[in-house]
Every structure is written in C-alpha cells, then in structure tokens.
Amino acid sequence: MDELFSRAALGPLRLRNRVIKAATYEGMSRGGIASRALVDFHRRLAAGGVGLTTVAYCAVADEGRTFEHQLRLVPESCTMLRELTRAVHDEGGAVSLQLGHAGTFSKVRGPNGRAPRGPSFGWNAYGVAAGLPFARAMDEQDVDRVIASFGDAASRAAELGFDAVEVHLGHGYLLSQFLSPATNRRDDRWGGSLENRMRLPLAVLERVRASVGRDLAVLVKTNLRDGFPGGLELDESIAIARAIEASGHADVIIPSGGFTSRTPFFLLRGGLPLDRMADAQPEWISGAAMRVLGRAIIDRYEFEESFFLPLARELRRAVRMPIALLGGLVSREGLVKARDEGFDFVVLGRALIADPELVLRMQRGELERTRCNACNLCVAETDIAGVRCVL
Secondary structure: OOOOOOOEEEOOEEEOOOEEEOOOOOOOOHHHOOOHHHHHHHHHHHHOOOOEEEEEEEEOOHHHOOOOOOOEOOHHHHHHHHHHHHHHHHOOOEEEEEEEOOOOOOOOOOHHHOOOEEOOOEEOHHHHHHOOOEEEEOOHHHHHHHHHHHHHHHHHHHHOOOOEEEEEOOOOOHHHHHHOOOOOOOOOOOOOOHHHHOHHHHHHHHHHHHHHOOOOEEEEEEEOOOOOOOOOOHHHHHHHHHHHHHHOOOOEEEEEOOOOOOOHHHOOOOOOOHHHHHHOOOOHHHHHHHHHHHHHHOOOOOOOOOOOHHHHHHHHHHOOOOEEEEOOOOEHHHHHHHHHOOOOEEEEOHHHHHOOOHHHHHHOOOOOEOOOOOOOHHHHHHHHHOOOOOO
16 A cells, blocks of 8 residues: 555656546536636645546537537636646646547537537437537548647647646547447548557547657546447457557556447446436436436446456556556555556546545545445536535
8 A cells, every 4th residue: 555655657757646536527617717616626636645636628629529618728718727737736746637529429519510520420419409419520631630639738738737638538539439430430541440440549649749748748548348339349449558558659548438428327337316417407408308218328337346447457468558547446445456456556536526635544544445435426516516525
C-alpha cells in the first residue's frame, strides 16, 4: 500500500501517488462555460490527496459536442480553467483535461444546421428529440478537421496550465465509433480492417503528441469491450493497445468499456435510477421515453469490485507500457490487488465523488472501503445541479 501512495512518474509528470480521479462528467459547465463550482470540485479532490484529477469530457470543437452544456475551450471558459489548474497545483495535485468528440452521438447541430457526423450514416436515437434522428458519414475534410481540432485543444490545454490531456477513444464517442466494427462500416482507408479503423485514432494521438511535445503527459482511454454483439471485443482491443504502445505517443492507457448509445451502464454497474434520470432530461419527450422504455432498452449490470479486472488483466499481459486499472475500485484491498497485479495506476470515479478525501483517509488508516454503494444516483444528479453523492 505504501508504494501505491508514494511518488510515481507518469510520462513527464512526477505525481505524489498513483491514484487518478476518473473523468466523470461534472455537469458544472452551463452553456459549455467552466464554472466556479467546477474549480471547487477539483480543488477539493486535490486537497483530498489524489495524484491526478481529470476534468471531464471537453469537446474539441463546437460540432463535436454531445449536448449543449458540454465543456468547451472558448474564451469564457479559459479564465476559469486557468484558475482551476492553479487551484489544483496549490493543493499539491496535478490535473488532466479529457478531450473528446461526440461524433454521431449528439443532439447538437453542426455548421449551417447540419446533422452530426461520424464514420458512417446511421440512426441517432439520442438526437431524435432535437430533430436530428440521423447522422451522416464524415468526408476527408471532416476527418482533417477532427485531427486538427484535437491538436488545437491539446495546445490550449497546455497554455491553461494542465499537466496532462486524456484522449477519449472509448465509450462510443467519435474515435470509439471509428474503432468499433458495429459503427464503422466504411470501405475506404478509414474503415474495414482493424488497421484502417485505427487510422483516425492513431492520427489524433500523433497530432496531440506533436502539439504538446514531451511537456504534458498523454493518457488514452480505450474500450476493452463495447458490451454488445458485433461491437469491439478484447482481441481487437489488445491489438489497439499494442498499436498505441508502438506509436510512442501515449504515456498510459486507461482500459474501460461500454457504448453510451447502447450499453451505458456497462461502464458503471449497480443501480439503474431511471426515474431520477428521466426527471433530469431537458426535453419532456426524452424524459417520457426514458420512463416508458428505459427498462426495456437499458441493461442493468450487477456491481462487483474491480469488475474490469479480468479483461484488463489480459491487456496488462499483452503490453509493457503503463496501464491504469479502472472499474469498481472501492476498497483498500482492491487498490492493493490492482498494484500487485502489475497495474501502474488506479483510477477511481464514484468512490471519490462519495468521499473526496478517500486517499488521505486511506493513507492515515482511517478508511478501508468507500461508502459508495453503486446506486448511481450521482449520474442523474449530474444533469440536475452537478454531480454529487446523494449519501
């Protein structure tokens, strides 16, 4: 346990411990603008002892947003984000910015009111209430803009004082859509074989690394499994991890899983608070649909500690680069086991929402297990007034 809480290198960073706060959407960027609440949220996590806290789900372009209130790197946000990075540093922590693009999973209109775009034409159930039931396939110019947007966002993160960026290749957002055989049905150089499906994510990583050099750490979140038939499976996920390692453009991989548009609770496990989530929907039709159809179309997954460990263990054996274990880490015993199994870092989400001082309390021997019971009500609270533990 002492090794878990001792200083550790993550690329160019020297973290005070091996505990990373997962990128969990905070719901604290009304209109896409970073707020005082967002600053205070991450300040508190840093004060509680985490080595690296992650500001979640920042869109690299306006048309890459999933929803209106997703964080954007617009001038109005930058002043507050500079304050956020200073606040975390003042508390002795480091801070990362997660960069993502929604692709086809969006209810936001692009330039000239156009529909969301991704690897292939398809149905966009998430956008129905916003009048965007279909998504279009990207052309070469769209792909070039995406690569440039990730690079520009990474450069801006460096200017704002972030110590790292996390490139989101998972959870069914754009880069995950290109990787998944279920959503990438292209027959050009961006689709078909796994080599082609990896082309855009690897190009993005190359641009991000070129933009930040070796001054910032680059983390990559990937899927172990998409969680539905025909989606990405472990054998291809291992091949993707090996390609990331061979590229030399990332400092650590965070293996995760699930597709937000199809298997949203594959990542979370535990409770399925559909009524409360329906209350949080901005459009009445979305809320009504969730109440009526939610239990029929959204699968519930039983919670168990370290639920991604069996899959992540296989990926750990396949590559030599640093790997961080994510997924249901809720106890001191679970953290120790992760380290004993060769994982370089541990990534906690709900446990730190429930107890921002968890790291310090475990270091002092005051806490063996988080109070989080995986009810997932914090997920619903995010869209109401910002993420919080209802306990």
